[in-house]
């Protein structure tokens with residue numbers, strides 16, 4: 359059986375893949391379980407996809423793990439997601455180091471509970487000198503929050519007279535986003551059949567290729583990830599120009 363992995367042209371890999379991991383709740387409900395069971399199984403897919411990205415040589419993998427809107431979910435679900443995050447980070451830090459993976463985080467991290475923020479910063483610190491895949495967790499993240507935050511920072515500097523309106527360029531805006539040191543995604547994957555962006559990386563996906571799959575996140579495996587890369591490699595990217 360030929361696999362999608364064999365079909366990947368490693369000379370034309372996407373540098374950055376971002377994923378909206380959707381469908382955990384539906385996956386669990388369809389099996390008669392609580393939504394949290396779906397999130398627990400979603401961690402298996404996080405591990406698979408991180409491994410697949412690292413072994414393929416992808417530079418950046420960004421996972422939308424918790425949006426600013428997710429704070430509005432029932433308290434038990436929010437608490438369970440935070441616990442899962444802490445547990446996973448704790449358990450996986452040695453594996454990240456073993457595989458040369460560097461952990462990064464984007465979002466309004468000041469809203470995370472203290473124990474989650476502490477574990478996250480500790481793992482970021484312990485993996486900071488790794489030079490392979492950069493795994494970026496979007497936590498308490500939303501694009502509108504991020505863009506508002508950038509406007510505030512730029513406005514503050516302008517009010518102090520440090521910058522003028524004509525100094526505002528694409529580069530200056532990008533430098534004030536939480537993704538400031540991360541290249542824009544080449545490919546954005548969303549699972550579970552929904553075809554929306556849900557407040558994710560709106561500035562950064564201006565020229566990103568979009569890929570939607572009906573699989574729910576807990577069913578998403580390495581082969582699905584490789585299939586998305588193969589589909590990406592069929593696209594003709596023109597960035598608004600002609601070929």
Ligand code: FPP
Nearest residue numbers: 379380381382383384397400401423443446
């Ligand atoms: C979306 O499914 C998923 C989330 C909001 C959370 C994703 C979290 C994980 C996979 C686990 C923890 C992650 C890490 C990085 C350790 P949904 O609940 O919106 O599903 P639904 O649309 O079917 O309701």
